Amino acid sequence: MRPGKSRPIVIDLLAEDFHEHAHTVYDRLRAQSPVTFVELPQQPGRGFWMITGYTAADTALREKRLANDPRALLSPAQRAARAAARIPGPPNTMLISDPPEHTRLRRAAQRAFTSRSVTAMHPVMLRHAERLLDHAEQAARDGDGTVDLLHAYAYPLSLTVLGEILGFPAAWHAGLHDLAVRAATVSTPLSGPDPLLRDRLDGYTRDLVLLKRQDPGDDLVSRLAHPESDREALSDGELGAMIGLLVAAGFETSASLIASATLSLLTDPPQWAALRAEPELAAAAVEETMRYWGPVESATMRHAVAPFTLGDKRIETGDRVLVFPAAANRDPAHVRDPHRFDIHREPRPHLGFSGGIHNCLGAALARTEVRFALTTLIARWPRLRLDAHPADLRWRSGMGLRGLRRLPVRP
């Protein structure tokens, strides 16, 4: 065996405090090679290639010999046996599928995420941002003067915008919010989502499909439930899985970006002041936060369906490959002074929304929503300050996503 695979580097990506020192680990690995074979202490013998360099990450995300669906590795005989045994697979989502299935599933949803659709959402985003800040201001006045910006603003804004796009009735928002936040907080990549919470979220999804089949409105789920042609039709299972993916992919990520951007700006008062003086800088602040503290730390696991070379390594059929956009975005070979947050820096492409065919479907929506969230916040609360020492703020544990646990501020 090659040295890399025979002696994997053991990294505890699941450690409670991994996100506090993740970049030290990424820098050390990248300095050895942008493509290193690692394994988790919890999963001995199940290593994977960890990609920390920008060029290798960009290449891997576009590599056709890497499949997102692990079933791509099944032999024709195994497929036939599964089909004969009628082993029911879970309904597939676009994220865990490959062309042509990926193309079909993605096409079904993409109309809701074009720049035109996002522009139509501007008034909705503004209205909800203002409303949430009204509530938070009142709560701060009635309480001790502080607000947890993550729970009072970022999470509910993200969920409400998503709810409007998908067509969740407003009366469901409070229950769904509680459930989605708890599901995001307690699930771990090894145990998966908590089964009880998962069941309840699935219940919301099933009810939404039923509701929109009977009583369609002007929203994505109604359009998917009443396709214009058979070509666009999704089964109930696929439709439910699609809603689940959109909530999972879009809710917590956008909220985390709002919180991380706010934290980065508040800990650097001249940059907060610059944005206050020039709100047009908000788009640059969003991109820089995506690069510096992007909510997606590692992408979906890919599976090699044929051998190829990546960086200085040979990837064999059946190998698993995990790209870390967070590490790639701070590769000093790609961006100068990578560990400095700087909204004025010369724009460089980043992989925070991934690349290749699985690039984030909701990128335009997320960018716009977070930009509105920041400009509304800064206009309403120009003297906003943190109510904690930055070193006391903690990232949630768990592999894959980077999100704060809370963000206490004083309006």
Ligand code: HEM
């Ligand atoms: C700041 C917020 C967001 C970030 C950082 C983000 C990041 C990402 C990344 C990195 C991927 C690709 C993962 C991979 O290649 O394995 C992805 C895929 C995806 N995202 Fe996002 N996302 C965000 C918001 C959203 C929103 C708001 C939605 C929609 C409501 C959304 C929907 C999707 C979907 C459907 C995919 C799968 C695309 C495909 O497989 O073709 N995302 N996102």
